[in-house]
Amino acid sequence: MADPGGTETVARRYALSVRVRILAAVLVTTTLGMLGAGSASYIIARQHAYDSVHSDLVQESEEINTVVRMIDSGQAGRPVKGPGDVLYLAIKSSVPDPGGAIIGLVDGRIAWVPDSDEPTQKSAQDDAELIAAAAAIQPGSPVEVRELRTTGHPRLAFISIPVQVDGSAHLGHFVAAVDVAEVLQPVARSHLTYALACLVALLAIGVVGYQVAGRLLSPLRSLQATAQRISETDLTDRIPDDQLAGRDEVADLGRTMNAMLDRLSSSFDHQRRLLDDAGHELRTPITIVRGHLELLDPDDPADVKETRAVSLDELDRMQRLVDDLMTLAKSQRPDFVRPEPVEVDQLLSSVRGLVGPLADRQWQIEASTAAVVALDRQRITQALVQLVANAVRFTAPRAVIALGGSVGPDGRELRLWVRDTGTGITAEDRERIFERFGRGHRSGHGSPEETVRLPEHDGAGLGLAIVAAIAEAHHGRIELDSTPGLGSTFTLCLPLDRPSTTTRSEDRARHRHR
Template identity: 65%
Template sequence: MPWRPLSVRARILTAVLVTTALGMLGAGGVSYLIAREQTLDNIRNSLLQENEEINTVATLAGRGETGRTITGPGDVLWLAIKSSVPDPDEAIIGLVNGQVEWVPSSEEPSQKSLENDPELIAAAAAVRPGAPVQLQRLSTAGHPDIAFMSVPVQVKGSPDLGHYVAAVDVRLAFQPIIRTHLTYAGVALVALVAIGIVGYQVAGKLLSPLRSLRSTAQRITETDLSDRIPVDELAGDEVGDLGRTMNSMLDRLSASFDNQRRLLDDAGHELKTPITIVRGHLELVDPNDPADVIETRDLAIEELDRMRRLVDEILMLAKARRPDFVQPEPVVVADLLAGVLDKVIALGDRRWLIESTSNEVVQLDPQRITQALIQLVANALKFTEPGSVVALGGRIYGPEVRLWVRDEGIGIHAEDRSRIFERFGRGSDPIGTQPPGTDDGAGLGLAIVDAIAQAHHGRVALSSEVGVGSAFTLCLPRTGRSIDHDEPVAGSDPPPGSTRPAAAADATTPDDATTRETVTWPPS
């Protein structure tokens, strides 16, 4: 069975516990070493103090200031031990000729155990007069670690040799430190358990959106993208933000898949119609009738051309989602509109206008914007009569450049104004006067215009009144970067009877010195 790595929850908890344990261990170890050194310093100072005490007594005895007749080293040792108060872990022993002669009247266990340790007595008695007084460490059968100091004592005229011995059982001196740090270890262990319990709960709470994300991802299939992470499980932290981001991503994926499925269904339906028409005519064509063959050939070519246009438009919409779909560059608004007008004046017998323009330079993809404006013009030609007005315009409004195409056509019903921007969406004839031959489009033109506007981080606004006309406005950022579009487009709801968008109607009150007068085409 392959090894499975620990879960994220377990790894987080392990990292927290290991880091905390190492921190506690390091703090405890440093504290123990400091306390140990302080204890050894106390032992050293205590033994050195005993050396000073025996030296003081010896000096007083030499001056005869002790009040006792000194006949030998035992008298000096008696005076020193009588005035000595050993520490709890310390033992004071007076040796005469290697035998215990005097000890303090102490009930401390360390005093009793050390004065009865023969190895300690032998080591202390082995120190000879004239040798430097120094601290020594000794390990005996009864005491693994003894620190002692032995000071030889002699009295002139006496053959005896005394030793003033101060000894400390180091192991007993360390016991308070060991107890303290054992207590610390117990508290640290309890703290680790508490941290583990709290950390387990907190990690589980923090990671619950990830578990919901996993279970949601497991439930999602290519045909069902409706599941979402419950919003009430998402906190206000980074993990919660991730959950909300994933929900948004799923919303976008669901919308994208729905659009793709709808596109495939609609494209299949649109492509099926010309195929059916061509197949039906080819099946019924009389090969012996040249006129029928020519008529069928012309019809097949016409339908194939319609299929090619449909495929080109579908590919255009697919490319619109690519980051390199638009290539912004500096463009003069006036030059852009003039170029579009030059291209469209031959498309129909209309009264062509450039009703507002500007010499401002903006960042746009001129090819794509030209394509969008020409598409809007072509759309206007379908629903206008010869001789009616088709106007182009452009103005700078704050951070936006607004480019529009206005017509005096049949207008658009309110319920159709959002549907016509959808793929294969078509509006109805609002007043029953739609010119003949205007229903041969696939319904992708305005969808392409909207895609071009969105690729520029902009949008398309529509102003229309049934029986009066419509105005389509491209609202695009001047700098090519996304801007806030909360501001409504002026003129989205024009007054009754008006066919001009507000962008055009406001041309008489320019906000920059480069606004031009209305230009009429063809010239009168």
């Protein structure tokens, strides 16, 4: 039994839109970056401030050393009888740094302090725990910075230097202290300001990112709405062009989807036409066979023989029709053509040999080239033979039918043609003959003995459609030049540099035959 909780979890996970997830990812990443940069900056600034406290205390300790040297050199300016005199000389001109205090102790009691309004100086003088800790330092102890937590100061750093004078029984201490918490307050305030600035920046990024993400994803929303509107019978909807004005991946996706819908629409239209045309064309021979069978007199041998002949003839026509329809259906597949190097002059010679026995015509190869091009030999041969068969149907015996081939003057196109001197094609027929089951007006040329052996002798109307499909499969086109009463020239125009990414539907739009 399925777990409803699991289903609910999946539904909740996918309830978040792509827009929200993108924005969340950006905000989380930005927040982590700001947090990391701010933390590193705070740690460095805090350590720098703490190092400054230590250096300042060490520097203060140098005051007492300077006084000692003055006393030893006789420059003190007053007699020195005890440690109080030494501390006086050291403290009288001292000014505590902000957050600092200087105290002179004699026998554990305050003897001298500088004249200062610094709050830390006053609070340090009243801090009995600091005084006791400083007075406890004995002569000979190493001079070092010590830390102390007292009731009035959560964190104090101090240095206490014992002072002794020969002949005096008193013990003095030169004390310099710094309230570390007060020194670190500017660092904390600056990084609090940084944190507030980061919050404002994140809010701005969120607002701007939400708008930008919505704009970037608008083609996806249009794609979703378009996909919802599309049905089997309506493939006309597309993503609006104003949603595809950008040059980013999302706009490219929208353009690609529109192109895919164009191909799907073309494919569906192709299938519908194929089914409609096939149903229409196959219905005629089926009706003929059925009618003859219904009227057949089984006791009349002649009637049986005639019905058998008609039925076989109609079945043959249906077989040819099905084969042609299969060829047209395969033309939509990417492997319909399999190019290989082909020598054009040998191709024309082989086609000339194939079509020679078809009818009594004056066969010619009026132009050729020794160029080697990439073509599907079998498909191109099929197209040329179909064009020749079409020319035979519309020419009289001994008429000229010429084949030719050449490379265009720009060297980018191969042109293969079949020219006849037949009846020509009227202007109203030039578009229709390339459509499936499209037929031109039948001429009176060509005897029944000749036409009975030719492909599509019954004029089903698929031959030129197959030729056009073969040309399009080679990313080319077919051109027609015809003058009624003088003949026609059908030309296959095949590019020598075949594009690898052009779609078949794009080829049809760009190379629509005239």
